Amino acid sequence: MSGSDDVDEYLTGVPLEFRGALQELRETIQRLDPEATERISYRIPTFFDHGMLVGFGAQSTGCSFYTLRPGLVSSLGEELAGFDASGGTIRFTPSHPLPESLVRTIVANRLADNRSA
Numbered sequence: 001m002s003g004s005d006d007v008d009e010y011l012t013g014v015p016l017e018f019r020g021a022l023q024e025l026r027e028t029i030q031r032l033d034p035e036a037t038e039r040i041s042y043r044i045p046t047f048f049d050h051g052m053l054v055g056f057g058a059q060s061t062g063c064s065f066y067t068l069r070p071g072l073v074s075s076l077g078e079e080l081a082g083f084d085a086s087g088g089t090i091r092f093t094p095s096h097p098l099p100e101s102l103v104r105t106i107v108a109n110r111l112a113d114n115r116s117a
Contacts, residue, residue, distance in 0.1 A: 010040060011045075014058040022057075025056050025063075029107060032103065032107045041055070044056065044066065049114060054066060054068060064091050065089070065106070067089070
């Protein structure tokens with residue numbers, strides 16, 4: 001089974017109310033970094049490009065975007081207004097999804113981190 005198949009399987013198991021928001025986030029990440037590969041790592045869908053890039057997942061109360069770098073989240077300040085964020089995680093709901101500009105900033109920062117390591 002390929003990494004994408006594993007992620008498809010993960011999404012199939014996510015409650016329907018969260019599935020669309022996570023699929024949209026997935027497609028945004030794929031569009032922002034077409035070279036990234038995806039697979040399940042630490043039980044969540046994770047993108048890789050020169051190392052672990054970002055991940056996402058669903059819990060009983062909503063969705064999470066994992067930046068995999070806590071310092072990045074704390075540096076985003078006002079860009080995170082209206083979202084619950086701590087450590088390297090930003091929580092969101094389908095009714096209040098992450099703006100593409102925020103996802104773009106995070107992916108670009110993580111790519112720069114990975115490529116300079």
